[in-house]
Amino acid sequence: MNRMPLLIFGVFLTFAAAWLGLVAYPYLTLGRLQPVTDESSGDVSPPPLSGLAVAGQKIYAANGCVSCHSQQVRPAYLTSDIAKKLGPRRTVARDYLRDQPAFTGSLRIGQDLANYGLRAPALSDIHRHLYDAQAVVPGSIMPSYRFLYTMRKISGQPSNEALTGLSGPHAPAPGFEVVPSEDADGLAAYLLSLKRDYALPEAPQEITE
Amino acid sequence: MTASAQPPIPEKVDASLRLPVLIFFGWAACWLVLGTFLCAVAGLKLVWPGFLDGPAFLTYGRIAPAAVNALVYGWASSAGFGIVLWLLARLGRTPLSYAVLPVAAAIFWNLGVFLGVLAILAGYSRSVFLLEFPGFVSAILFVAYLFIAVWGIFLFHRRAPGSVFVSAWYLLAALLWFPWLYFTGNALLVWGHPVSGSAQAPIASWFASGIISLWLAPVALAGAFYLIPQILGRRLVSYNLSLLGFWSFALFAAWTGMAQLIGGPVPAWMVSTGVVASILLFIPVLVTSINLLGSMRGSFGALNWSPSLLFTVAGAGSFLLVYIEGALLALPGVNAVFNFSDVLLGQGALVLFGFVSMSFFGAIYYIVPRLTGQAWPCDCLIRWHFWLFTIAVGVGFLCLTFGGIAQGFALSDPGVEFASSVAFATPFRFMGALCAIALLVGSKCFAGLFFRSVLSIFEPSAKPSAPGVIV
Numbered sequence: 291m292n293r294m295p296l297l298i299f300g301v302f303l304t305f306a307a308a309w310l311g312l313v314a315y316p317y318l319t320l321g322r323l324q325p326v327t328d329e330s331s332g333d334v335s336p337p338p339l340s341g342l343a344v345a346g347q348k349i350y351a352a353n354g355c356v357s358c359h360s361q362q363v364r365p366a367y368l369t370s371d372i373a374k375k376l377g378p379r380r381t382v383a384r385d386y387l388r389d390q391p392a393f394t395g396s397l398r399i400g401q402d403l404a405n406y407g408l409r410a411p412a413l414s415d416i417h418r419h420l421y422d423a424q425a426v427v428p429g430s431i432m433p434s435y436r437f438l439y440t441m442r443k444i445s446g447q448p449s450n451e452a453l454t455g456l457s458g459p460h461a462p463a464p465g466f467e468v469v470p471s472e473d474a475d476g477l478a479a480y481l482l483s484l485k486r487d488y489a490l491p492e493a494p495q496e497i498t499e
Numbered sequence: 500m501t502a503s504a505q506p507p508i509p510e511k512v513d514a515s516l517r518l519p520v521l522i523f524f525g526w527a528a529c530w531l532v533l534g535t536f537l538c539a540v541a542g543l544k545l546v547w548p549g550f551l552d553g554p555a556f557l558t559y560g561r562i563a564p565a566a567v568n569a570l571v572y573g574w575a576s577s578a579g580f581g582i583v584l585w586l587l588a589r590l591g592r593t594p595l596s597y598a599v600l601p602v603a604a605a606i607f608w609n610l611g612v613f614l615g616v617l618a619i620l621a622g623y624s625r626s627v628f629l630l631e632f633p634g635f636v637s638a639i640l641f642v643a644y645l646f647i648a649v650w651g652i653f654l655f656h657r658r659a660p661g662s663v664f665v666s667a668w669y670l671l672a673a674l675l676w677f678p679w680l681y682f683t684g685n686a687l688l689v690w691g692h693p694v695s696g697s698a699q700a701p702i703a704s705w706f707a708s709g710i711i712s713l714w715l716a717p718v719a720l721a722g723a724f725y726l727i728p729q730i731l732g733r734r735l736v737s738y739n740l741s742l743l744g745f746w747s748f749a750l751f752a753a754w755t756g757m758a759q760l761i762g763g764p765v766p767a768w769m770v771s772t773g774v775v776a777s778i779l780l781f782i783p784v785l786v787t788s789i790n791l792l793g794s795m796r797g798s799f800g801a802l803n804w805s806p807s808l809l810f811t812v813a814g815a816g817s818f819l820l821v822y823i824e825g826a827l828l829a830l831p832g833v834n835a836v837f838n839f840s841d842v843l844l845g846q847g848a849l850v851l852f853g854f855v856s857m858s859f860f861g862a863i864y865y866i867v868p869r870l871t872g873q874a875w876p877c878d879c880l881i882r883w884h885f886w887l888f889t890i891a892v893g894v895g896f897l898c899l900t901f902g903g904i905a906q907g908f909a910l911s912d913p914g915v916e917f918a919s920s921v922a923f924a925t926p927f928r929f930m931g932a933l934c935a936i937a938l939l940v941g942s943k944c945f946a947g948l949f950f951r952s953v954l955s956i957f958e959p960s961a962k963p964s965a966p967g968v969i970v
Contacts, residue, residue, distance in 0.1 A: 312705040360839055362762070368831060402839075437554060437558075
């Protein structure tokens, strides 16, 4: 091939076509989606995150939780995600409006977390799970996030924030207690905020057998 | 079409490229060892969560992205830059002038990658696949890249007259696509105020597939298109096949990323384009494989004496396999079951260690003796390197794929608990981790060979061997 301008033009054009379709188009359409306000109740969907949950989202990003946990529920006509109770409906673009970044994920080495807040146990159980997953769920391969917790000597009254019922090799010795750091509190708040059960015009609840 | 006899010019070209290209390859070899080491650690953590447990920087969610980034931006991209510069200079029969700028760019690029990997381990990751580096690091990488690309295009512009060989099409395309891709990805997902979360999924998928298909794959193919005819001293099967393969690859490859989002939060038509493009990509992949491997016909004996050819052919075979698997995984019924499973990990390993790395090894084994003026010091280490990589990639790919199939069925069966999907995948992941250790050993063989070869330049007794014998 000797016509260089043609080569460069072709290389430019093939890339530009995909760029317009897959980058510029979502930027101009999905990027401008707004929350939906229910006129009778005044509820905003998706609901805004609390400050603590926003801080927790950063901890979720910093520790690469998305390496193992997706946050996507695919439609019932295509997959069994809804039959597996990952959520009441498929997730759509507007569900990720408050996400920075959007943790859609590509692997399910761990469970999907799109609707973790809907099925989450009590806060203290979440902390116990983050602190030492194997002690809570035998056979779990989730890493221990005990670097988000402080083990300290009990001075006077035990803290009412301290984790209770810890067992296993990382349980505190008598006279010691484990308390969550701000980061751990944020992460737990973020996980509890993961609820995609509000109604959106483009995503009605799906029916499963 | 092959570059024919070209007496004194090649030596002049090689002398001008010695420093920048060897610096790129040297960094690349170090990143390969570090990247495979992190891969092995991450692989072991998946089956044994207590392994190296405790401090924040050793958690799986930091080690795994650090490994992938070290391999993609450290190993593959650095090696790719060296290959791009050498091939463009060789094909254009133009010596590189002002080598100090690409040398500086090489140092800045790799210092950037170093800072980026440290930042991921320290908890500054953005958690967007292949865009984990903090904004200031990707800015360093982008500027360093511009210097390299400008030099590459400058080399191409000053080429000796004559027709432009197919390798140069791929190299030119990669040099033009990468900055657009990398700038867009960072501008929309990393720098300043990223776009709304709603728009991020399609852009991130487009970016991640682009880094492989629009940056690393064209460089790997350019190397194969140059080396196979050059080593065998014959022509490619057909010029028209090259033309068809190149243009159909350029047309379809950029759209394939959306096939990862089947059922995801994007408009249905986008997913459809991804599915269609992934299946149509079969055309360029088949055409290119016929063109490359068909040139080998009747000459498979050459694999015995040319390690470059051996690695290049292994890379070309992986190329065919990777994109056939990509087309199968894009079928919505197949994707519904195996998306999110270890099948994707197996595919990633095949892309990175099979297709890209094997092709790049082939090119490096060919280029380095021409820069140092000496044959490789030890034939048997090359064999170790080849067989360790081939077996580890092959076995690792099969294990992760079979484990992923079992895991995928478990994940999509409403009657099976989640814990079973982990239990099914674990033995296969263990095998995968062993394969990562084998890759680490193979990488050390390669790095040891490379540095021994480079250091031998400085030995006073060393005599340059005739350029004809080093392949």
